[in-house]
Amino acid sequence: MPFDQLSGMSNDALLVAYANGRQEAAQILTDRLMPKIFSQAFHRIQNKADAEDITQEALLRLWRIAPKWQKDNAKVSTWVYRVVSNLCIDYLKRKQQERLDLIEEPSDNCMHMTDVMQDQLRANALYKALAKLPVRQREAVSMRHLEGMSNPEIADNLELSIEAVESLIARGKRALSDSLQYQKLELGYQND
Amino acid sequence: MTEQKNNRNSELDAFFEAAKRSTPIVSVKLRDRILQDVQQELQEPKTYILEQDQSVWWRNLFNEIGGFPSVVRYGTVAILGLFIGLSASNLSNLVLQFDDSITVEEIKFADPFAESNLLYADLSLLYLED
Numbered sequence: 001m002p003f004d005q006l007s008g009m010s011n012d013a014l015l016v017a018y019a020n021g022r023q024e025a026a027q028i029l030t031d032r033l034m035p036k037i038f039s040q041a042f043h044r045i046q047n048k049a050d051a052e053d054i055t056q057e058a059l060l061r062l063w064r065i066a067p068k069w070q071k072d073n074a075k076v077s078t079w080v081y082r083v084v085s086n087l088c089i090d091y092l093k094r095k096q097q098e099r100l101d102l103i104e105e106p107s108d109n110c111m112h113m114t115d116v117m118q119d120q121l122r123a124n125a126l127y128k129a130l131a132k133l134p135v136r137q138r139e140a141v142s143m144r145h146l147e148g149m150s151n152p153e154i155a156d157n158l159e160l161s162i163e164a165v166e167s168l169i170a171r172g173k174r175a176l177s178d179s180l181q182y183q184k185l186e187l188g189y190q191n192d
Numbered sequence: 193m194t195e196q197k198n199n200r201n202s203e204l205d206a207f208f209e210a211a212k213r214s215t216p217i218v219s220v221k222l223r224d225r226i227l228q229d230v231q232q233e234l235q236e237p238k239t240y241i242l243e244q245d246q247s248v249w250w251r252n253l254f255n256e257i258g259g260f261p262s263v264v265r266y267g268t269v270a271i272l273g274l275f276i277g278l279s280a281s282n283l284s285n286l287v288l289q290f291d292d293s294i295t296v297e298e299i300k301f302a303d304p305f306a307e308s309n310l311l312y313a314d315l316s317l318l319y320l321e322d
Contacts, residue, residue: 176204
C-alpha cells in the first residue's frame with residue numbers, strides 16, 4: 001500500500017497497519033498524535049523536557065499495545081489521551097514529593113521580552129487557577145481552550161454527554177474568571 | 193448581564209491565548225526518538241494472543257462459575273455427597289425414626305412354597321405318568 005493511501009487512513013487502521021509491520025503507518029500516527037500529546041502534557045505539567053518524555057512514553061505504550069489492539073477498544077486518540085493523563089498524574093505526584101519548581105523558562109526569543117514575560121505571568125496565573133478547579137472541570141476547560149478539542153471529542157474522552165461537557169466548561173470558566181479577577185491589574189490587563 | 197459575560201469571556205480568552213503562546217515548540221529530536229522506538233519495537237519478536245483462545249467455551253464457563261476456588265468448592269461438596277450416600281445407606285431409616293408423621297407398614301416376605309417339598313412332588317408326578 002503506498003504512503004499516500006496510508007495517510008488517508010483512520011488512526012485505528014494505521015495502528016493495525018503498524019502491527020502488521022508497516023513502519024510508515026507509525027510515522028503518520030506520530031505526526032498526527034505527537035503535537036496533541038505534547039500540548040496536553042505541557043499544559044498539565046508545564047515542563048518542556050518532561051512533557052516530551054511523557055509524549056515519547058505514551059507513544060511507546062501505543063506501539064506495544066498495537067499487536068493486541070482490538071476493534072472494540074476505545075478510539076486510539078481516546079486511549080492515548082487517558083494514558084497521557086495518567087502519566088501526567090504520576091509525574092505530578094512524583095514532583096510534589098520532590099518539591100521542585102515547575103515553572104518553565106520562556107521559549108520564544110522572537111517576541112519582545114516584556115510580552116514574553118507578560119504571557120508567561122498570565123499563563124502561570126491561569127495554570128494556578130486551573131489547578132484549583134475540580135478535576136473534571138479542569139480537564140474539560142483545558143481540552144476545549146488550550147488543546148483546541150471540540151465538545152464531542154471531549155465528551156468522548158471523558159465519557160460524558162455533550163451537554164454535561166458544556167456545563168462543565170461553563171462552570172469551569174466562571175470559576176476561573178472569579179479566581180483571576182483579582183490578578184487582572186497585576187497581569188497588565190489594562191493594556192489589552 | 194450579557195455584556196458582563198462577554199467581557200469575562202474575552203478576559204479569559206486573553207489568558208488562554210497567553211498560555212498557548214507560551215507553549216514551547218516540540219523539539220525535532222523528539223520525533224527522531226519516537227521513530228527509533230518504532231524501529232526497535234518492530235524488531236522485537238511479539239507474542240500475539242489469538243482471539244479464538246480467549247473465547248473457548250469451557251474457559252468462559254470456568255470464569256462464569258467463579259474460577260478455580262469455586263471449582264474446588266463444588267468438587268469438595270460433590271465428593272462429600274457421594275461419600276455420605278455410599279457410607280450411610282440406612283440414613284432413610286434414621287430419618288423415619290425421628291419423623292412420626294410418616295407411618296411405615298412392614299410387609300414380611302412370604303414364600304408360598306416354603307413348606308412343600310418340590311423334589312418329592314416332581315418325582316410323584318413322574319410315577320403317576322408311568
